[in-house]
Amino acid sequence: MSKSIDQILVNAKQWVLSWLAGSPNWVVQVVSSLVNIGVLLIVFLTLFAFMSVLERKILARMQNRYGPNRVGPFGLFQPIADGVKMLIKEDIVPARADKIVHFLAPVLIAAVAILTLGVIPYGRNMTPFTIDGGILFFFAVGSTTELAVFMAGWGSNNKFSMLGAMRAIAQMISYELPLIITVLPVVMVVGSLMPDRIVAAQADYTFGLVPRWFVFTPWGAAAFILFFVSGLVESNRTPFDVPEGESEIVAGHMTEYSGFKYATFFMAEYIGMFAISGLGITLFLGGWHAPMHALEFVPSWVWFFVKLSVLLFVYIWIRGTLPRTRVDQMMNFAWKFMLPMAFTCIVAAAVWHYAGRGLRGWLWSLVVIAVVYTALSMLLDTRRKFAPRVYRFAE
Amino acid sequence: MNSLAFILIAIITLAAALAAATLRSLMHAALSFAIALVGIAAFFFLLGAEFVGLALVFIYIGAVAVLIVFTILLTRRDDGKTRGFNWGGAIIAAAVFGGLIWSILNTQSLAIVAPHMPGLTVKRIGAALMTGYVWPLQCVGLLLTAALIGALILVLEEKR
Numbered sequence: 001m002s003k004s005i006d007q008i009l010v011n012a013k014q015w016v017l018s019w020l021a022g023s024p025n026w027v028v029q030v031v032s033s034l035v036n037i038g039v040l041l042i043v044f045l046t047l048f049a050f051m052s053v054l055e056r057k058i059l060a061r062m063q064n065r066y067g068p069n070r071v072g073p074f075g076l077f078q079p080i081a082d083g084v085k086m087l088i089k090e091d092i093v094p095a096r097a098d099k100i101v102h103f104l105a106p107v108l109i110a111a112v113a114i115l116t117l118g119v120i121p122y123g124r125n126m127t128p129f130t131i132d133g134g135i136l137f138f139f140a141v142g143s144t145t146e147l148a149v150f151m152a153g154w155g156s157n158n159k160f161s162m163l164g165a166m167r168a169i170a171q172m173i174s175y176e177l178p179l180i181i182t183v184l185p186v187v188m189v190v191g192s193l194m195p196d197r198i199v200a201a202q203a204d205y206t207f208g209l210v211p212r213w214f215v216f217t218p219w220g221a222a223a224f225i226l227f228f229v230s231g232l233v234e235s236n237r238t239p240f241d242v243p244e245g246e247s248e249i250v251a252g253h254m255t256e257y258s259g260f261k262y263a264t265f266f267m268a269e270y271i272g273m274f275a276i277s278g279l280g281i282t283l284f285l286g287g288w289h290a291p292m293h294a295l296e297f298v299p300s301w302v303w304f305f306v307k308l309s310v311l312l313f314v315y316i317w318i319r320g321t322l323p324r325t326r327v328d329q330m331m332n333f334a335w336k337f338m339l340p341m342a343f344t345c346i347v348a349a350a351v352w353h354y355a356g357r358g359l360r361g362w363l364w365s366l367v368v369i370a371v372v373y374t375a376l377s378m379l380l381d382t383r384r385k386f387a388p389r390v391y392r393f394a395e
Numbered sequence: 396m397n398s399l400a401f402i403l404i405a406i407i408t409l410a411a412a413l414a415a416a417t418l419r420s421l422m423h424a425a426l427s428f429a430i431a432l433v434g435i436a437a438f439f440f441l442l443g444a445e446f447v448g449l450a451l452v453f454i455y456i457g458a459v460a461v462l463i464v465f466t467i468l469l470t471r472r473d474d475g476k477t478r479g480f481n482w483g484g485a486i487i488a489a490a491v492f493g494g495l496i497w498s499i500l501n502t503q504s505l506a507i508v509a510p511h512m513p514g515l516t517v518k519r520i521g522a523a524l525m526t527g528y529v530w531p532l533q534c535v536g537l538l539l540t541a542a543l544i545g546a547l548i549l550v551l552e553e554k555r
Binding site for chain 1 (some may be wrong): 420422426429445446449450452453456457458460461464465468517518
């Protein structure tokens with residue numbers, strides 16, 4: 001019973017494809033891809049709609065106010081109202097903008113965000129597109145976002161847009177490095193770039209109790225935290241929303257966009273957030289595996305979406321808690337702390353592997369990470385440079 | 396199916412390359428160049444060399460195209476100016492094209508039917524890099540590290 005619920009979506013797709021039994025092979029392939037794409041779009045656009053209203057509700061809760069509560073029960077139909085508003089708004093293109101580039105930027109940024117969703121395993125046998133180098137595909141396609149952001153900034157012919165785009169690209173390039181390097185220990189330990197294999201490697205339980213997710217090893221925990229912070233930066237979320245700092249540069253590269261194009265940028269941002277969380281789940285949080293042996297009767301895709309919701313809640317929580325960082329602080333953090341720590345994760349993973357992947361390896365890799373962490377924090381400690389503040393009053 | 400895809404990709408790649416060479420606006424030319432690179436990556440996918448295609452997208456679009464675009468942005472002075480036909484560039488392009496054609500026609504191994512190759516997986520590329528080509532790999536790594544340190548020294552604040 002539980003097995004059939006687990007595979008219900010896979011079987012549904014097989015049933016749809018069985019209608020095409022007599023047609024040539026390439027028709028089946030194309031239809032199969034189209035079904036995958038359609039389901040991905042429907043699921044994640046719905047998730048985007050509800051995420052936008054949930055984010056506003058949770059933020060409002062944290063700031064001691066109500067949040068949207070007029071449209072439908074508990075304000076749940078708010079995204080529909082927003083969508084209609086965005087669709088019927090006037091689309092304003094600046095007179096001196098580079099029309100083609102201005103138009104293509106939101107198209108490219110949304111396309112890239114949706115493409116990255118395609119390689120994540122959402123459940124048992126539920127990877128939309130199985131690619132040998134799936135992880136590499138994710139980052140290769142994701143790196144195109146920089147070009148799209150640049151197109152938005154340059155095509156708008158506006159100094160705020162350009163400044164925002166420059167900031168966005170600077171932070172994306174800086175944090176892409178720790179993001180990719182924190183993925184490497186997992187790839188090294190598993191020995192594959194394929195998301196399915198990485199999930200399969202985290203299948204078992206130690207002592208039948210603790211799942212073998214990489215986040216429960218010292219190097220995995222450190223790498224996951226670094227990965228999550230880099231993911232925050234890559235999706236331009238608070239506290240790293242410097243590119244669109246409203247109080248400084250209006251809305252960054254989105255300044256000259258209105259109506260549906262503006263909504264497209266937001267959609268791309270949220271979908272990028274889903275994708276990077278999905279990748280984090282695949283790499284460190286055991287993918288679609290259940291956290292306990294007794295809970296394996298729950299379908300695998302439910303576990304994936306439970307983990308995704310937890311991560312998304314943390315995203316919102318951080319947004320409600322932390323103020324925006326300064327540009328220079330963020331860059332210093334990337335190059336002086338994140339990057340050395342990311343390299344340390346690789347070393348710690350190697351130590352873990354060669355010490356036998358058991359308790360001994362666990363402790364040794366913890367030692368490696370603790371030593372480097374302490375040394376780095378002592379080196380980077382700038383507190384002693386400041387004297388107590390001296391107040392000068394007009395006399 | 397494959398030949399149809401080949402023709403489609405070839406048309407897009409050639410059109411983008413032509414646009415990159417002829418467009419008035421330097422920025423449009425750079426962006427068309429990026430499209431041409433996507434086309435070339437698509438060829439690698441068509442040939443089953445996933446890793447090479449992905450690396451091409453990763454390096455050339457994620458890094459090189461952004462670098463080109465930034466260079467144009469930071470050095471742009473020729474707004475509205477039209478320049479004459481660049482004969483030097485045309486001669487160099489023709490020479491490179493001729494050289495390529497000459498070397499392709501003179502390659503012996505093209506005439507022989509290739510033996511059936513097993514799939515070019517990431518694992519095999521990694522094994523090759525770590526055994527036969529480990530010295531070139533290390534040299535490239537050293538060079539890149541030196542370049543990184545050089546870049547850091549260039550932007551380092553001078554201490555008074």
